[in-house]
Amino acid sequence: MMLKVGLVLLLCWSFTCSEPQAIKQRSASETLDLGYVPSGVYETVAYYEPGAIGILFHMVHGFLHVVQPNPFPRELITKIAQENFRATEPDIKKALQYEMGFMVCAVLGALFVLLMPLAGLCFCVCRCCDNCGGEMHQRQRKNADCKRTFLASGLFATSLVVTAGVVCAYSANQNLTNQLKGVRRLVNSNMRDLQTFVNQTPLQIDYLTSQYFTVKNKVISDLGNIGPLLGGKIQEQLGKKALPALDATLRMTSAIRETKQALENVSVSIDVLKEGSSRLQVNLSRARSGLEDTLSDPACSVRETAPVCGSIRDSLHQLNIDADFSKLPDVSAQLAKVDDVLETDLSSIVQKGYSSFNKTPALVEEQTRNVVKGVESHLDSIGTKITGMTKKFPMQAILANFTMFINHVHSSIEDFYPQMDQTDFYRWVCCISLCCVVVLILAFNFLGLLCGICGHDKHASPTTRGCISNTGGNLIMAGVGFTFIFSWVLMAVVASSFVVGGNVEKLVCEPFGTKELFKVVDTPYLVNAAWRNFIPGFLYNNPDVDLTAENLYSNCKENRGLYSALHLENMFNITALVDSSMYAKDISVNFEDVKVDLTSEVLLEDEGKQNLISFTQTGIGDIKFQLYLAELNKTVTAVDLLKFANELDALTDQLPRSTLESGLRQHARNLRHIHNQQVVPLKQDLSTLRQSIHFLEKTSTDLSNKVTNVLGAIEEAQYLISNNATYIINQEVEKYMRSLIGYFESYTEWVMTSLTLEVGGCKPLSNVVDTAEIVACSLVVDSMNAFWFGLGWAALFLIPNVVFSVRLAKFYRRMDTEDVYDDAIDNWN
Numbered sequence: 082m083m084l085k086v087g088l089v090l091l092l093c094w095s096f097t098c099s100e101p102q103a104i105k106q107r108s109a110s111e112t113l114d115l116g117y118v119p120s121g122v123y124e125t126v127a128y129y130e131p132g133a134i135g136i137l138f139h140m141v142h143g144f145l146h147v148v149q150p151n152p153f154p155r156e157l158i159t160k161i162a163q164e165n166f167r168a169t170e171p172d173i174k175k176a177l178q179y180e181m182g183f184m185v186c187a188v189l190g191a192l193f194v195l196l197m198p199l200a201g202l203c204f205c206v207c208r209c210c211d212n213c214g215g216e217m218h219q220r221q222r223k224n225a226d227c228k229r230t231f232l233a234s235g236l237f238a239t240s241l242v243v244t245a246g247v248v249c250a251y252s253a254n255q256n257l258t259n260q261l262k263g264v265r266r267l268v269n270s271n272m273r274d275l276q277t278f279v280n281q282t283p284l285q286i287d288y289l290t291s292q293y294f295t296v297k298n299k300v301i302s303d304l305g306n307i308g309p310l311l312g313g314k315i316q317e318q319l320g321k322k323a324l325p326a327l328d329a330t331l332r333m334t335s336a337i338r339e340t341k342q343a344l345e346n347v348s349v350s351i352d353v354l355k356e357g358s359s360r361l362q363v364n365l366s367r368a369r370s371g372l373e374d375t376l377s378d379p380a381c382s383v384r385e386t387a388p389v390c391g392s393i394r395d396s397l398h399q400l401n402i403d404a405d406f407s408k409l410p411d412v413s414a415q416l417a418k419v420d421d422v423l424e425t426d427l428s429s430i431v432q433k434g435y436s437s438f439n440k441t442p443a444l445v446e447e448q449t450r451n452v453v454k455g456v457e458s459h460l461d462s463i464g465t466k467i468t469g470m471t472k473k474f475p476m477q478a479i480l481a482n483f484t485m486f487i488n489h490v491h492s493s494i495e496d497f498y499p500q501m502d503q504t505d506f507y508r509w510v511c512c513i514s515l516c517c518v519v520v521l522i523l524a525f526n527f528l529g530l531l532c533g534i535c536g537h538d539k540h541a542s543p544t545t546r547g548c549i550s551n552t553g554g555n556l557i558m559a560g561v562g563f564t565f566i567f568s569w570v571l572m573a574v575v576a577s578s579f580v581v582g583g584n585v586e587k588l589v590c591e592p593f594g595t596k597e598l599f600k601v602v603d604t605p606y607l608v609n610a611a612w613r614n615f616i617p618g619f620l621y622n623n624p625d626v627d628l629t630a631e632n633l634y635s636n637c638k639e640n641r642g643l644y645s646a647l648h649l650e651n652m653f654n655i656t657a658l659v660d661s662s663m664y665a666k667d668i669s670v671n672f673e674d675v676k677v678d679l680t681s682e683v684l685l686e687d688e689g690k691q692n693l694i695s696f697t698q699t700g701i702g703d704i705k706f707q708l709y710l711a712e713l714n715k716t717v718t719a720v721d722l723l724k725f726a727n728e729l730d731a732l733t734d735q736l737p738r739s740t741l742e743s744g745l746r747q748h749a750r751n752l753r754h755i756h757n758q759q760v761v762p763l764k765q766d767l768s769t770l771r772q773s774i775h776f777l778e779k780t781s782t783d784l785s786n787k788v789t790n791v792l793g794a795i796e797e798a799q800y801l802i803s804n805n806a807t808y809i810i811n812q813e814v815e816k817y818m819r820s821l822i823g824y825f826e827s828y829t830e831w832v833m834t835s836l837t838l839e840v841g842g843c844k845p846l847s848n849v850v851d852t853a854e855i856v857a858c859s860l861v862v863d864s865m866n867a868f869w870f871g872l873g874w875a876a877l878f879l880i881p882n883v884v885f886s887v888r889l890a891k892f893y894r895r896m897d898t899e900d901v902y903d904d905a906i907d908n909w910n
Contacts, residue, residue: 113299113827115292118839121281123640125270127851129859134256134867137249141866142586148182149587153597158588159604183583190576193876194569201565229892233530236557236885240526242878247519249871254512257864261505264856265498271852272491274845279483285840289832296828297460300821304453307817311449312442314813315677315806319441322801323684326794327434330685330693333791334427337696340780341423343773344416344701350770354406357763358717362402364755365718368748369400375744386741389732393745396728399720400752404712404767410705418699422692430689437682438802448677455671456821512868515574518567519875525560526886529553533893554894561886564879571876578869582862590858599631617651626651637847645837665822672818677810680803685795693788702781706774713771717763722756 131138157175161167177184303310372393381390536549592598601607608615616633618624628648636646643649726749733745801809 113296113824113831115295115828115831116288118285118288118835119281120285120839120842121277123274123277123842123844123848125267125274125845125848125852127848127855129855131256131859131863134252137253137867137870138863141863141870144870145583145586145866148186148583149179150182151179153588153592153595154179155592155597155601158601159607162601162604162607180584183580187576187580190572190579190873193572194576197565197569197572201562204565225892229889232885232889232892233534236526236882236889237530239878239882239885240523240530243519243875243882244523246871246873246875246878247516247523250512250519250868250875251516251871253864253867253871254509254516256867257860258505258509260860260864261501264860267852267855268494269491271845271849272487272494274848275487276484278841278843278845279487282841285835289835289840292831293464293828296824297464299824300460301457303817303821304456307449307453308442308446311813311817312445314816315445315810316438316441318809318813319679319798319802319806320438322794323438323798326791326798327431327438327684329791329794330434330689331428331431333693333696333788334431336780337419337422337427339776340696340699340701341416341419343776343780344412344419346769346773347412347777348416350766350773351406351409351411353766354404354409354763354770357759357766358402358404358406361717361755361759361763364759365400365402368751368755369397371751372397372400372745372748375741375748378741378744380736380739380741386736389735390741393729393732396720396725399725400722401719402717403719404715404717406712409709409712412704415700415704419696419701422695422699425688425692427689427692430686430692433686434684434689438684440682441679444679444681445677449675452671452675455674456668459668459671515571515872518563518571519872519879522560522563522567522879522882525556525563526882529555529557529560529886529890529893532556533889536893550893554890554892557886557890557893561883561890564883564886568876568879571872571879575869575873575876578865579873582866582869585862586858586866590854590862593854593858596631599629599634603629603631617648620647621651623651634847634850637843640842640844641838642836643841643843646843665825668818668822672814675810675814677806679806679810682802684799684802690792690795693792697785697788701777702784704774704777704781706778706781709770709774713767713774717760717767722752722760726750726752726756 154175157172157179161172161176376390376394380386530553532549533553536551536553589598592601603614605613612618612624614624614626614628616630617626617628620628626648628651633646729745729749729752733742733749736742736745
């Protein structure tokens with residue numbers, strides 16, 4: 082019943098989680114934050130640490146390895162099992178060979194059981210006939226003290242060894258009882274984990290199902306932003322052609338304005354330079370005439386001043402202008418044409434182009450409304466299907482049945498506890514009784530040694546020994562008697578426990594630890610001759626599935642999901658149950674209807690195009706730039722007036738103070754004034770004119786080709802938008818559609834990963850197996866093996882103990898007769 086309920090539960094899990102696989106397409110969509118699957122906390126720690134008694138367990142394991150060093154007979158067991166446990170003679174020989182160590186030890190134990198009581202009977206009869214030490218007569222020897230000491234030491238030593246053995250047996254017995262008290266807690270912990278497993282798994286499945294709506298909301302969010310997402314991408318691709326064209330047109334608009342400014346600067350600068358150069362020419366003429374008048378002073382005829390005056394007179398021809406700005410042609414015609422071009426606001430027209438192009442996302446959003454509604458409707462249908470598939474199975478009823486089964490098992494185990502406690506009590510009493518027998522023998526030995534040693538008088542003869550010494554000898558012989566009476570019982574218990582416990586350890590517990598036991602269970606065609614693997618054959622009726630007990634245990638040990646651990650894809654192949662391409666196809670069909678018409682986008686109106694053409698016809702290319710540059714490369718005056726004035730001052734310094742000297746200094750100051758007031762402003766106007774001419778020359782260079790290139794780029798971009806945008810639109814629609822499908826793919830992959838690693842983590846199942854191994858092997862088998870090991874140890878050493886006891890008792894007991902010698906009589910007297 083449990084298996085059937087479990088299988089139906091797994092069926093429900095698998096089919097419920099198969100629905101999110103609807104779309105199985107690869108994409109590079111945005112990563113979804115689907116959160117973490119809620120996981121249950123399992124409290125069972127299936128690990129046993131024996132503590133100090135583990136040393137004894139290791140000793141027992143070492144002894145069993147010595148007795149049975151052969152490897153686990155997997156092939157032999159498999160062969161016998163496959164032949165329905167009908168062993169052939171070779172198989173029997175192999176089994177006997179494997180069990181040889183146990184058989185030898187068992188035979189020795191049987192001999193002990195048979196011979197020990199027989200030997201005791203013979204020993205008793207022999208002593209009754211005054212033989213075998215029964216005669217109450219002791220011969221006097223010189224080494225009697227040494228012999229007595231040796232025998233006492235031997236008895237004490239063997240008694241200590243027997244004591245150690247019985248202590249080990251008692252510890253193992255008590256350890257089993259103590260550990261069994263903790264079994265209830267361990268079992269209860271496993272049951273709680275199973276209940277947690279049952280309770281948590283539906284929540285995990287519900288979480289997986291509910292996260293579909295996270296995906297749905299994300300897709301709806303992207304559909305709501307289809308304008309920025311899809312339209313923005315289309316605009317970005319078209320913008321690679323459109324934006325550079327518009328930017329070039331906008332730069333041409335700026336060039337037109339700058340051209341007008343440059344022409345205005347040229348026109349103004351020419352007028353200013355013409356007027357300023359005329360005034361400068363007049364002032365320079367006056368300055369030259371004034372210097373000539375001053376140099377006509379009679380003082381210049383004096384021999385000392387004549388050379389200075391001559392030098393000044395020779396340089397007066399330099400006071401003249403250099404550039405002739407009256408030759409520069411007028412640019413008013415070009416300026417008038419540019420003004421006509423600027424009457425059309427080309428910048429506004431270009432901004433209209435930008436605005437029109439920026440409406441691409443809005444156009445896409447407007448023209449895809451029906452597609453968005455279709456996809457949203459499809460998402461609702463997917464959610465309805467998932468919900469419908471989930472409700473098809475009576476999840477709550479199945480879980481209720483499974484919970485009832487767990488509770489029933491737990492209740493049965495609880496009902497078994499009193500019987501287990503009672504059985505363990507009887508076992509404990511029996512084991513304690515066996516230990517008490519040994520303790521009784523040891524008590525006789527130690528009390529006998531104590532009385533014998535304390536009551537011994539070395540001066541007393543064998544017939545005159547004291548009561549205490551005699552009591553010690555009698556106690557020792559009582560121990561011998563009890564040894565013969567009970568030792569064979571001890572050995573019978575030891576031998577039977579050894580054969581059973583040793584074989585269980587070597588054939589079950591040890592192979593479980595090395596997983597050899599799983600290999601036996603997983604042997605092909607072992608359980609059923611027609612099944613290669615019995616677990617999938619039983620669960621799925623497909624024995625070829627690679628599902629073994631070892632794999633199942635290992636996967637559950639790692640707390641992997643049952644879907645992965647049980648290979649449930651062979652029962653419910655999610656890809657086969659739900660065609661993942663179906664949903665992708667439906668979404669694709671919706672997007673096949675996407676028709677984005679961008680013909681309404683106009684980058685540059687005809688008026689703007691004509692305006693650019695008109696700019697090329699303004700005639701700025703006809704300006705005689707070389708004539709301008711020829712005059713502009715000249716200086717305003719033929720000589721630097723500041724330099725001339727400084728040289729005039731230097732020559733004047735050579736003259737004595739006089740009217741001539743003061744007049745020349747006045748003329749130098751006048752030249753500096755002319756330079757500052759007229760030459761410097763003319764230089765500034767000249768620089769402005771030079772910059773404007775250079776700009777006009779640069780602008781006019783190949784202006785027609787530049788405008789043609791701008792118009793060509795506009796036409797190319799416009800043609801792309803109006804006629805050839807379909808390819809780009811389809812490409813971006815495909816990417817956008819793939820991103821939506823990618824959300825479903827991410828969800829599907831997340832579901833599969835969660836099913837494999839998180840949902841229904843089957844750690845409690847492996848914990849149940851581990852708990853059974855701990856209880857059976859680590860608690861029961863190891864403790865029982867340690868018990869027979871300690872008890873057998875004690876039983877074996879009772880043999881030398883008997884020998885020492887019989888020989889030593891004569892040295893403590895009071896004899897009836899003794900050997901009498903003259904020298905001895907003298908000594909006693």
